Amino acid sequence: MVDKPAGWTSHDVVGRVRRLVGTRKVGHAGTLDPMATGVLVLGVERATKLLGHLALDTKSYLATIRLGLATTTDDAEGEPLGEPADTADVTEPAIAAGVAALTGEIAQVPSSVSAIKVDGRRAYERARAGEEVRLEARPVTVGRFDVLASRTEGPFCDLDVLVDCSSGTYVRALARDLGAGLGVGGHLTALRRTRVGPFTLAHARTLAALAAEQEEHGRAALSLDLDAAVATAFPRRDADADEAAALAHGRPLSAAGTAGTVGVFGPDGHVIGLVADDRGAARPVLVLAPA
Incomplete structure (x- = not known):
């Protein structure tokens, strides 16, 4: 990471x-x-x-939303769409209601500068080439959308927010839609992803x-080795020597009795591979051993 x-x-x-x-x-x-x-x-x-x-499939973000101006990209890198709006009359209850409307299972239209492909080309490539890009709304889940702080910056109102959401959710689209719902426009000025899965x-x-x-x-290493990454991402199953040898050669093990994918570790503590129960056995999904 x-x-x-x-x-x-x-x-x-x-x-x-x-x-x-x-x-x-x-x-x-x-x-x-x-x-x-x-x-x-x-x-x-x-x-x-x-x-x-x-x-x-789930992610968390810290972000700053600026209310009072929409942009062509729904973030600070885009061109302004019109003049700034005065947000002095935007109340905390109105913001809370707007946030609540964008929380839960919603239909979201992705930003035109997203990486979604349209007829084989990325939407952002088409948009930056001056083409009009129309993307269909898609279902996403916003599990948490909390306003942590707010402050006035000239005519604007800046909101520091925390968002937990499903993969495919665009936080800058949340900024756009919150501003639009409040009638003042909005865009994203900062985004930090704090968690992926x-x-x-x-x-x-x-x-x-x-x-x-x-x-x-003379050489650097990422924070998690392969063993630690698998142990972090999957339920763990410890195998004996015979099971380890079988899985290393791509053969199934006895059923794990666990839903989904499981990481299997040998007697030496190193990961051998991933398995998933299927038709009464734990069948290999990915074999990672021997090194």
Whole structure:
């Protein structure tokens, strides 16, 4: 995991980490906007095989919403849409009602500069080329949308918010829709992802820390090794020597009796692979051993 800095694309981070850890085999699980900071899940070497099996369907963010102006991108990088609106008459109860309306299971129209593909091209590519982009509303779940603080900045009202949501939810679309519902417009000025699935900022390392480690030791390492990553992301099953050998060769084990995917560890404490119960046996989903 990397704590992505502002202004970097996810691809930029992968390229930098490749140099710092000394391998081309680095991948990421889901992108993070250049303006955003925070948790970006990466895999190195064997761990790249794990990325597609991680349950990363819930995410958490800290963000700042500016009420009083809509933009072309629903964030601070876009052009203003009209003149700023005075938010002096926007009350706390009105904001609370607007937030409540955007909490729970909602239908959200993604931002036109999202990474969703439209006829084979990313929406943001079309939008930035001057094309009109129309995206369909899609169901998302906003489990938590809390206003932590508010303050006046000239004609604007800035809200610091905490959002827990399903994958596919756009926080800048929440900013846009909150501002629209209040009649003053809104956009996102800051976004920090604090959690992706089971992985949090506590698991993430900064690029500066990785660079310092690389300079001192000749190579850097991400915060979680493969064993720790699997133990964090999946229920654990400990296998004896015979079971470990069987799974290492792709053979099924006795049923785990656990719903979903389970991480299997050998007698030496190292992960062997992932299994899931199917037709009365725990069948391999991914074999990670031998190293």
